[in-house]
Amino acid sequence: MRMSKQSRLHLPRVPARPGEAPDFSYVQLSAAGAVPRPEINARSRDMMSLSVDLVRVLDDAGEAVGPWNPHLDPDELQVGLRHMMLTRAFDDRMQRMQRAGKISFYIRSSGEEAVSVAQCMALRPGDMLFPSYRNQGLQIVRGIALLDLMCQLLSNTRDMCKGRQLPVMYHSKPGNVFSISGNLATQFPQAVGWAMAAAIKGEDHLAASWIGEGSSAEADFHHALLFASVYQAPVILNVVNNQWAISTFQGYAGGEQRSFAARGPGYGIAGIRVDGNDFLAVYAVTQWAAERARTGAGPTLIELVTYRAAAHSTSDDPARYRAKDDAEHWPLGDPILRLKKHLMKIGEWSEARHQALSAELEALVASSWKEATTFGTLSEGPRLNADLMFEDVFKEMPQNLKRQQALMRAERS
């Protein structure tokens, strides 16, 4: 075949690769307080602008402004700050423990803490969560003990997953947090099904799910939006646009031509774009979406605009594919610092309290880790009984698995 002519294929532009200067000029911003707040029961086609604009509450001075201000009590804000700081302290420590070879793998949510924490706080305990692998804040807000999370990471004798899942693939039936899958996006339409069942049962619980913008390319994203639209399921579908997949920029998921929130109106679903690092804005938008779902006004697609400040996981090095100091130039800042600034602005927080709190949380993480390791680590200590490998494939263990279990025992002895 001759390929004489020049390729005319379009390729999405990647703003800044290693060696280039960070460039976030492509991020469409709105001023804090500038975006109107539609009625709960407004129809998606009548609020198209929400999928283009960016809902923000906190201004640069740290003031909460505009119609989306959720007017939370200071103590609620302090709880939110605490959850976000705990999430980060937890992430930082687990990252180090992976580097130290104590756990096989880890994924941080650094820079994205407001997404999970503010959203979970805006929901009810009876609402079912279908997370991705980067939503540890949900587990923390739902009160899953650090000890339980850490034992899962360690695949140790107290592991909730009985050693079957990769680290961070948590679940909690009592906490109403669904089992996390290693297969991207699969949880998105499952959440819609859960919400359909809630509606069929006449309950007013809703389901919420999270995927990354890169994963929104998977078929499951389409199935979720379509079924949510057809049955007007009480569900909140969240696309966490942290700008990067692994090495792949969000333009390769369709973000170059249009916002991810804009997919919503395409399916007749409310789509709204929010500053994902603005705790108050994220809370307000989620509260609004939850009220829509609960009152039968339909599903909502929320695009949370944030930035993956850390590596994708412990398996990659961002310096290989994006500008080194990207994160510092991210125009929406850091969610923890921004909420801290706001609390101080309204006189409900101080540098001293902040230091004390982070010290307290680091101590909590450290002591939890100490306790967790007493149940075993990858390398040392008590190990789970390998017999467990054959359980829960089916409710009752079939003949062939019983036989294989016996063979495995014989092998190990």
Add this chain to the structure above:
Amino acid sequence: MRMSKQSRLHLPRVPARPGEAPDFSYVQLSAAGAVPRPEINARSRDMMSLSVDLVRVLDDAGEAVGPWNPHLDPDELQVGLRHMMLTRAFDDRMQRMQRAGKISFYIRSSGEEAVSVAQCMALRPGDMLFPSYRNQGLQIVRGIALLDLMCQLLSNTRDMCKGRQLPVMYHSKPGNVFSISGNLATQFPQAVGWAMAAAIKGEDHLAASWIGEGSSAEADFHHALLFASVYQAPVILNVVNNQWAISTFQGYAGGEQRSFAARGPGYGIAGIRVDGNDFLAVYAVTQWAAERARTGAGPTLIELVTYRAAAHSTSDDPARYRAKDDAEHWPLGDPILRLKKHLMKIGEWSEARHQALSAELEALVASSWKEATTFGTLSEGPRLNADLMFEDVFKEMPQNLKRQQALMRAERS
């Protein structure tokens, strides 16, 4: 489990089931000539209204009006009329032949002829077509002989598919018509890949594909729009909204909340809604989309609003799931009668010529059928050599298939 409470699940409304009066009040119409025609290189976000309005050229009086009038020469219109009438004559006859047991299965395109005929006429011979099973007009415009189509339907000794495919699953390499799949929607992203290759090779051919509105629920629809958007592939993606899948109304594919054309802008693709029974409007919109693709202005999603006047296939009876005289009440009429009216209006056609033409076409269909059956039918006449069953699984027949072929021969002897 208790199910005390009432279900709150929303179910799309189906306008008219058997016994009910036809109701097309849900169809959003625009007046002929009312919708503006954007520049070829306009950006999708700047022409959102095109996905809500309905592009129409022919008014009730049969005049061609407005900015979308393609100003075709009368002889082109006459060719279009002929192709549509031939398609219908072919369909009607094949339907009868299936009833007579000569072929195993058939699918008519009655009432939708303008879609395939006008669109194909607006494209170039080098453009690649990825049809669904209801686009026989494409085959006819591309000049595939009725004889060839009929022999495929008969799975006879002259069958282009060597007896492997269900009737209507045609293909034509010389005609640039891709092999039709029995699996819905799969051709949609394949067309995008073909278009990407054309762009990579620096050629200015485009690809066009067709699926039904019901099939747009499949994952392939999402993949097609996403990849087309990311790489701005030179492709025209057509959703033929004939209101029904089999027994399933278009509301169950998401049409209740939003038009299918509106999915386009959600992905940053131009989305345009057109009167699918208006030959001139379909031609004009396709020409516009083709020029966009060829000039690098990007892909276009076209929703062709039409009505499936006949049964889904020879396997179902619409009287079981929709109002009996639905078709007569369809607000957009019949594509053949409308073009005929226009031609007469402009003095380029007469009732006499029309009668003569349909007589000529019926004769052509009849004689082609007569010839086709000489190559065998399901029941009688020469049969394909069953050895062919083992060919083309791979380019070269592997050992195990050679052996199976021999066993099969032994069995039959």
Add this chain to the structure above:
Amino acid sequence: MASMNMIQALNSAMDIMLGRDPAVVLMGEDIGYFGGVFRATEGLQRKYGEHRVLDTPIAEGGIVATAIGMSVNGLRPVAEIQFADYIYPAFDQICSELARIRYRSAGEFFAPVTIRTPCGGGIRGGQTHSQSPEGIFTHVSGIKVVMPSNPYDAKGLLITSIEDDDPVIFFEPKRLYNGPFDGDPNKPAVPWSTHPKGQVDEGYYKVALGKAEIVRSGSQVTIITYGTMVYVAAAAAAAMNIDAEIIDLRSLVPLDVDTIATSVKKTGRCVIAHEATRFSGFGAEILSIIQEECFWDLEAPIQRVTGWDTPYPHAFEWEYFPGQARVSRALQSVLEPA
């Protein structure tokens, strides 16, 4: 007892389960108002309402995904995939999710979803309405795989599947919907009303998963089969006057190894028959297990009777289908003295 064809028996099973358990919901393409393209759900939406018998978008992946979510929320969805040939778009949700939810959550979550789907050829469906993909799913740990061969079993197995807390893929040999079929398309069709298994208890009853049925006991050779091939095999053996022991597996996962092994140890000869393509078909696993369990008892090589390793061609349906001639040939060769 009433005379039912397989469609009526399946319909009765779903009717009874919708009535007994408010958690049971049906979902699928054209299954609601229309009652399904094969009419298996006819009348059930009218009887139980649009919220219990759901028409869905045409998206098999979305159907299975939402069924999983529903089941995690306490419902027992019975999802119909219109043809087994169209189950592939749901493959990821089935293999990566449905099959693994109990395992990966250490039993905290589980997904009691039943997937019903018509399979097999013999109705001029061509390559996309004739497939038998059951073998693929037997390789996926965590899913049960069932295929009935008659109305009585179909009803009892479907009720058991719906009540089972593990996911079940329930294959329905569509050629058997209206009557047993011995592989000869030129013979007049035999209705279920003339067959004992067409007499079906109108009430609630179960047929256990993992229990094969010896449909004919015999001494010369064991024929292991399921679905459509049960009748083809029986007819072939009868035509040859062979005293064959015929085993209808009914469920492939879990598999009734004891019944298989006991029979082959007794007869020392074995033919395995299924309609699916041969290469890596389920027959290979059955053959392997027998070889492992009964090696010293085998007096001749086990023979596999299957569809050819090609797609199911429209024009050559009966050349493709493993009819009596193919079964006879295999029986002859296993019965030849070594």
Add this chain to the structure above:
Amino acid sequence: MASMNMIQALNSAMDIMLGRDPAVVLMGEDIGYFGGVFRATEGLQRKYGEHRVLDTPIAEGGIVATAIGMSVNGLRPVAEIQFADYIYPAFDQICSELARIRYRSAGEFFAPVTIRTPCGGGIRGGQTHSQSPEGIFTHVSGIKVVMPSNPYDAKGLLITSIEDDDPVIFFEPKRLYNGPFDGDPNKPAVPWSTHPKGQVDEGYYKVALGKAEIVRSGSQVTIITYGTMVYVAAAAAAAMNIDAEIIDLRSLVPLDVDTIATSVKKTGRCVIAHEATRFSGFGAEILSIIQEECFWDLEAPIQRVTGWDTPYPHAFEWEYFPGQARVSRALQSVLEPA
């Protein structure tokens, strides 16, 4: 000749094909700028441009579908699926389309797509980064299935696959990327540089599909295997001082039945080893074929050595993995005098 690990050999194959044939394009998740999560395409985008080495959206179904369309338009796409565990979203496009386009169009259209994907465990990947689904694809008529076990074969087989006019799924046992692995994770890793098959011709060469390699000839027993298990089996046999004939299949479809049958007829004893789960795994087809071809030569039941019928658990990787102990046990039992 140069010393290469398997990643370098695969990279070299793609480099050469990109250079030789302008129709060859690479596509996949993170394969372009980044060079792939296992670095198999490292440097190739820089060398051949963004239009020949395409980063794609994260949508395996879309990748395969667009690859099919490209191939129909004269290109030869080599698509990477980041992990074999993530090939399922593309299952419908592979089974219903890629495998059947030549057949259903009577050869007028064909789709020369190569799908590369890392498979197998041993890298602490847990249940979603360790799967070996090759068996499933061997049941799909119309697709070739390849799995190399060393750098030399990997390069030659990949070049052949890319030039093949039929679709090929090319499985790469990721545990072998950096060196042969005998199944003992506690031993220091052995690099390919110390292995003869790590010496790779830097130029263009092909290794034919459908030709197995006898990696060790022997008289006592035939071990049929492929991928990671080649080295585990060899080590186990060596440790037991068994004179085993070891066959590396290299390609599963087409399958080299002659080499298999000739060997088993010679040794009369056979062990089949693969990492995939046992039930309906590819071992079952191999076993069935041998039983059919070599029945009268077998002196003991053929044994299958496989992963267990469970997902691949993160914490029990080495209890799951079919290591030397499992192979030894099988060898013992086939060698036991009847």
